[in-house]
Amino acid sequence: MSLVLAxxxxxxxxxSAAVVVAGLALxxxxxxxxxxxxLETVWALVGLPLVVLTWRRFPLTxxxxxxxxxxxxxxxxxxxxxxxxxxxxxxxxxxFGLDRNPYDRFGHLMQGFVPAVLVRELLSRTSPLRGSRWLxxxxxxxxxxxxxxxxxxxxxxxxxxxxxxxxFLATQGDVWDTQWDMFCALxxxxxxxxxxxxxxxxxxxxxxx
Numbered sequence: 001m002s003l004v005l006a007x008x009x010x011x012x013x014x015x016s017a018a019v020v021v022a023g024l025a026l027x028x029x030x031x032x033x034x035x036x037x038x039l040e041t042v043w044a045l046v047g048l049p050l051v052v053l054t055w056r057r058f059p060l061t062x063x064x065x066x067x068x069x070x071x072x073x074x075x076x077x078x079x080x081x082x083x084x085x086x087x088x089x090x091x092x093x094x095x096f097g098l099d100r101n102p103y104d105r106f107g108h109l110m111q112g113f114v115p116a117v118l119v120r121e122l123l124s125r126t127s128p129l130r131g132s133r134w135l136x137x138x139x140x141x142x143x144x145x146x147x148x149x150x151x152x153x154x155x156x157x158x159x160x161x162x163x164x165x166x167x168f169l170a171t172q173g174d175v176w177d178t179q180w181d182m183f184c185a186l187x188x189x190x191x192x193x194x195x196x197x198x199x200x201x202x203x204x205x206x207x208x209x
């Protein structure tokens with residue numbers, strides 16, 4: 001029985017890593033703006049080797065492993081086209097009568113949704129917060145703080161790169177884009193904690209065993 005349970009735990013990380021590597025390679029091929037591609041995907045480029053190097057000492061739950069892979073693909077797609085030009089976003093804009101390509105909003109929802117599980121897992125396994133009523137609000141606060149830090153990163157890119165950073169910023173003329181980005185991350189983190197909390201707890205307990 002233990003071998004049956006252990007098999008998916010071995011296969012899922014390897015499969016996720018392979019999918020992410022393939023997705024990043026495809027997104028880099030003829031990317032609209034190579035600099036923007038790098039800035040958008042740098043989190044996956046750094047995160048994947050880090051997960052691989054620390055896996056033996058700190059394996060992740062299947063839930064987190066899968067979510068990180070999905071998030072990496074979201075970044076790769078946005079990096080390839082730039083967020084304002086993703087065809088799927090253009091389709092959604094036309095179908096729903098929106099005034100802008102919404103892929104950037106979706107990306108920032110994911111910026112809260114996936115890191116919430118990452119932060120929750122790190123806090124649950126490395127601090128006394130596991131099972132505490134403070135775990136959920138602190139997780140959401142950490143994700144909002146990261147979103148604010150990312151906006152500062154974008155601001156620095158704009159100051160340094162000037163108009164060359166427009167594709168990376170993807171504001172699409174919205175003066176409230178920064179506030180919308182952080183709000184979307186807040187919504188994503190809150191939904192993630194509320195919807196995935198129990199499933200995540202079960203996987204953490206299984207990981208302990």
